[in-house]
Amino acid sequence: MATTAWRTSRGRTALAVALMVAGAVAAPLLAAALGWMVVEIVSGDGGRAALAGVTAGVLAVMVLTLGHFAHLAYYEIAELAELDFDERLIEVSNGSPGIEHHELAEHADALTVLRQEGRQFRTGLEALLNGLGLVLAVTLTAALLAARNPVLLLLPVAAVPPLLAGRWAERTVDRARTATAEPTRAALNLFHLATSPRAAGELRVCGVQDELRARHGRLWATATRGLWRAQLRATWVRAAGQLVFALAYVGGVLLVVQDAADGRRGVGDVVVVIVLAGQVNQQVATAVTLLQDLQRAAGAYRRLAEVGAAVTSSAAPTPRTRPPRRLRTGIELAGVTFAYPGTDAPVMREVDLRLPAGATVALVGENGAGKSTLVKLLCGFYRPSAGRILVDGTDLHAMPLGEWHARIAAGFQDFVRYELSAQEAVGVGDLPRVRSEPAVRAALDRAQAAGVLDDLADGARTQLGKSFADGAELSGGQWQKLALGRAMMREAPLLLVLDEPASALDPEAEHDLFQRYAEHAGRVAARTGGVTVLVSHRFSTVRSADLIVVLEDGQVVESGDHATLAAGSGPYAELSALQARAYG
Ligand SMILES: Nc1ncnc2c1ncn2[C@@H]1O[C@H](COP(=O)(O)OP(=O)(O)OP(=O)(O)O)[C@@H](O)[C@H]1O
Numbered sequence: 001m002a003t004t005a006w007r008t009s010r011g012r013t014a015l016a017v018a019l020m021v022a023g024a025v026a027a028p029l030l031a032a033a034l035g036w037m038v039v040e041i042v043s044g045d046g047g048r049a050a051l052a053g054v055t056a057g058v059l060a061v062m063v064l065t066l067g068h069f070a071h072l073a074y075y076e077i078a079e080l081a082e083l084d085f086d087e088r089l090i091e092v093s094n095g096s097p098g099i100e101h102h103e104l105a106e107h108a109d110a111l112t113v114l115r116q117e118g119r120q121f122r123t124g125l126e127a128l129l130n131g132l133g134l135v136l137a138v139t140l141t142a143a144l145l146a147a148r149n150p151v152l153l154l155l156p157v158a159a160v161p162p163l164l165a166g167r168w169a170e171r172t173v174d175r176a177r178t179a180t181a182e183p184t185r186a187a188l189n190l191f192h193l194a195t196s197p198r199a200a201g202e203l204r205v206c207g208v209q210d211e212l213r214a215r216h217g218r219l220w221a222t223a224t225r226g227l228w229r230a231q232l233r234a235t236w237v238r239a240a241g242q243l244v245f246a247l248a249y250v251g252g253v254l255l256v257v258q259d260a261a262d263g264r265r266g267v268g269d270v271v272v273v274i275v276l277a278g279q280v281n282q283q284v285a286t287a288v289t290l291l292q293d294l295q296r297a298a299g300a301y302r303r304l305a306e307v308g309a310a311v312t313s314s315a316a317p318t319p320r321t322r323p324p325r326r327l328r329t330g331i332e333l334a335g336v337t338f339a340y341p342g343t344d345a346p347v348m349r350e351v352d353l354r355l356p357a358g359a360t361v362a363l364v365g366e367n368g369a370g371k372s373t374l375v376k377l378l379c380g381f382y383r384p385s386a387g388r389i390l391v392d393g394t395d396l397h398a399m400p401l402g403e404w405h406a407r408i409a410a411g412f413q414d415f416v417r418y419e420l421s422a423q424e425a426v427g428v429g430d431l432p433r434v435r436s437e438p439a440v441r442a443a444l445d446r447a448q449a450a451g452v453l454d455d456l457a458d459g460a461r462t463q464l465g466k467s468f469a470d471g472a473e474l475s476g477g478q479w480q481k482l483a484l485g486r487a488m489m490r491e492a493p494l495l496l497v498l499d500e501p502a503s504a505l506d507p508e509a510e511h512d513l514f515q516r517y518a519e520h521a522g523r524v525a526a527r528t529g530g531v532t533v534l535v536s537h538r539f540s541t542v543r544s545a546d547l548i549v550v551l552e553d554g555q556v557v558e559s560g561d562h563a564t565l566a567a568g569s570g571p572y573a574e575l576s577a578l579q580a581r582a583y584g
Pocket residue numbers: 103340343347365366367368369370371372373374
């Protein structure tokens with residue numbers, strides 16, 4: 001999309017370049033016009049002096065104004081550059097089927113820096129365009145200086161040390177930025193938490209605002225200390241580079257003054273050299289800044305490419321075996337062991353489990369037992385560290401993950417609050433039918449959530465979310481109901497997942513929901529043999545599942561139906577008796 005816009009703004013780019021080139025070239029010409037004017041004044045030719053004065057005036061106006069118009073013209077292009085960068089960043093973050101890369105600290109660090117560096121693309125592009133004008137201005141300046149005294153050509157040469165110093169300084173600061181990414185990221189997280197309306201109530205009740213502010217301050221201080229030290233080193237090196245040029249400038253001016261005193265040059269030449277030498281100084285400063293901007297933009301781009309390459313190389317080549325149209329035997333975990341990327345301790349250990357086609361399977365267990373991890377492995381978000389997950393006997397990771405995802409209907413514990421219209425927020429559960437109101441209504445009906453639409457001022461068309469002035473904010477339970485509706489959108493999934501989908505609902509609503517859901521799952525099972533996996537802490541909810549799997553510390557400790565497990569003496573019998581007593 002951004003690429004098309006790039007093409008359509010070619011005319012604007014050409015205009016920007018032309019204006020900026022004219023503005024840049026006008027500066028050395030202004031020096032020549034001023035020299036000419038002084039010569040005519042000294043020679044007493046009033047008419048020619050006036051003409052030279054007007055020329056100098058016009059050139060001065062061009063120098064002062066054309067840059068601003070150029071800026072206007074490439075403003076839009078810079079916007080597109082930033083948009084393009086953001087789109088690439090989104091692609092790198094969430095364009096791959098697996099999510100392993102989100103677990104790695106170095107990936108998170110690179111993303112933190114990239115989110116902050118996004119604007120560098122804009123300045124980088126401006127620097128590129130300005131650089132062109134600068135090259136022309138420097139060339140013209142050099143020619144005018146050489147015509148006065150070839151030794152003056154050393155002035156632009158003296159510009160090299162500040163340039164090199166600038167490059168070194170920028171690299172130093174960039175390294176510091178990477179080294180301080182972790183405290184910066186942690187500080188940003190705290191900042192978002194401390195300013196988020198969602199957290200406002202809980203923060204007040206816990207009374208942790210001051211503590212958050214203090215921690216945020218400490219993290220920033222840590223990050224700033226690292227950056228400050230690098231900035232200090234960079235400033236000294238930059239100043240040393242500039243000093244070399246300053247000495248050359250003074251030498252150049254003295255040289256032409258000496259030439260004039262000896263009668264080899266006129267007073268006009270002295271004026272030209274003084275003005276031009278000042279401009280060279282300016283040009284050098286601009287060149288250093290432009291180079292830094294370009295270097296930063298190139299650094300941001302390189303980092304983006306590296307992160308993109310890391311994500312792509314960690315993704316296995318797209319396999320050819322497609323998911324079956326219908327499950328015949330079911331899904332099987334064979335000796336599955338799993339540790340989250342970047343960690344050593346397995347949170348799933350040698351799990352063998354068969355989820356028969358068409359069955360409703362409930363996962364139960366204490367917090368941290370591994371229920372959500374098992375769900376994520378079934379969704380193929382991560383690869384098992386050892387063992388395999390088989391779909392009708394075929395390794396899940398031998399299938400294109402995108403196609404497997406397209407056959408999953410899922411409601412997650414950390415569901416997304418899409419700030420779209422209510423219709424779309426549910427409809428994205430089955431993208432091809434995102435605009436179908438009957439499909440959305442049917443899905444919400446299955447999720448016992450049709451009432452949410454009726455409560456909204458504009459029904460399905462209501463804009464959701466606080467980011468919009470007229471956006472409707474929903475209660476936690478209402479958001480969850482929409483998420484449930486989303487999970488019911490797909491009609492022929494092979495895997496249906498509800499990971500604690502009803503935590504914001506009252507027990508009765510949860511019970512009704514699961515009744516309805518079981519009917520839906522039954523229909524899906526008849527059509528596709530799909531397996532339904534439910535995670536719930538409420539035993540009253542899971543008792544009707546065909547298979548109940550009890551997890552403890554990343555292992556299956558028992559499995560069976562409610563009657564069998566409740567009659568036994570294992571943890572299920574114990575816990576369900578405990579809950580039955582607690583809820584009467
Ligand atoms: N992204 C992660 N990186 C590293 N470890 C993780 C990650 N997510 C979960 N874990 C660890 O994996 C273990 C199992 O967590 P999981 O979320 O699967 O438990 P759960 O049974 O779903 O718990 P709950 O009932 O609290 O939702 C826990 O010890 C947790 O600390």
